[in-house]
Amino acid sequence: MKEYKTPLGSFIGGWFIDRKFCEDLINFFENNKKRQFKGLIGGAVSLQVNDKVKKSIDISMSGHDSIFDNYNNQLQKCIDLYMMKYPEVRKHYATFYSTIENYNIQKYKPGDGFYDWHCERNSRSVSRRCLVWMTYLNDVTEGGTEFKYQNLKTDAKCGLTLIWPTDFTHMHRGVISQNETKYIITGSYGFE
Numbered sequence: 001m002k003e004y005k006t007p008l009g010s011f012i013g014g015w016f017i018d019r020k021f022c023e024d025l026i027n028f029f030e031n032n033k034k035r036q037f038k039g040l041i042g043g044a045v046s047l048q049v050n051d052k053v054k055k056s057i058d059i060s061m062s063g064h065d066s067i068f069d070n071y072n073n074q075l076q077k078c079i080d081l082y083m084m085k086y087p088e089v090r091k092h093y094a095t096f097y098s099t100i101e102n103y104n105i106q107k108y109k110p111g112d113g114f115y116d117w118h119c120e121r122n123s124r125s126v127s128r129r130c131l132v133w134m135t136y137l138n139d140v141t142e143g144g145t146e147f148k149y150q151n152l153k154t155d156a157k158c159g160l161t162l163i164w165p166t167d168f169t170h171m172h173r174g175v176i177s178q179n180e181t182k183y184i185i186t187g188s189y190g191f192e
Contacts, residue, residue, distance in 0.1 A: 001077055004160050010150040012164040013082040017074035019158050022137040026183050028067050029105045035059045039106060042123060055112040060102045063187060068103065071185075075133065075161065079189065082131070082163045093130060093191070101129075101188050105137075108182040113174035117148055120188060121166035134186040135161040143177035156182055163189075 004014030029036075039056030040047040063072060083090040120132040134145070140156035147153070147164075148171040154162060156175070164170050166188065174182075 001074075001081060003081070004154070004157075004162075006152065006154075007150070008085070010147070010152055010164075011086065011170070012147065012150060012152065012154075012162060013078070013085050014154065014160055014162045015078045015081055016157070016159040017071070017078070017135060017161050021071045021074060022135065022158050022183075025067070025071065025105060025185055026137050029059055029107060029183065032059060035061075036107075041118075042126065053116045054114045055108070056114070057107045057109075059105045061105075063103045071135075075135075078133070078161045078163060079131075089131070101190075103185055103187045105185045106183070108143075108174065108177075108184075110177060110179050110181060113176040113182075115173060115176070117171040117173050119166060119168050119171050122168075126166075126188075128190040129166040129188040130191060131163055131189040132166050132186065133161060133163045133189065134184055135159065137183035137185060138181075140177050140180045140182040142175060143180060143182045144175045145172050146175055147172045 002016045006012045006014055036057050036059055038049045039054050039058045041050055041054050121127060121129045136156045136158060139158045143156035144154040149169060153175060
């Protein structure tokens with residue numbers, strides 16, 4: 001699996017999965033209009049729509065759904081490579097396991113995105129999260145992700161799967177494309 005090079009001290013790992021699986025997930029998304037909803041963000045009490053913070057169309061579903069079988073195999077290879085790069089994850093997180101929440105496929109139309117700096121573990125309700133993963137499902141010029149404290153912007157390249165820690169050390173936001181639609185799939189690894 002081809003690696004997307006990032007600085008070791010960034011704790012951001014990246015590898016490319018097969019484009020075919022990405023195309024299949026985009027087709028699934030576009031063929032399931034009734035399951036789509038406005039993108040949500042975590043609120044103080046519950047999830048909410050706030051287009052000033054995040055504007056997207058999403059589908060949330062279990063990673064156990066058969067559409068994800070081939071993708072899950074690729075994703076597992078990525079987490080295995082991440083744990084080879086950062087062996088402390090495997091050594092110190094004995095109860096750490098694959099996914100703890102639903103997968104979220106997101107579509108960002110031109111000008112849409114996750115505008116605010118955020119991290120994936122920011123309340124008690126998501127305290128079991130340990131690592132987050134995200135795969136870009138299509139190529140988008142100027143449409144990657146910006147990591148605040150790592151001073152790093154990643155490219156939105158089809159198949160690029162990124163894995164990084166969920167905490168405030170990895171505040172990030174979307175790089176907003178004004179001309180292209182961006183598709184991603186994301187989820188978390190955590191503790192049982």
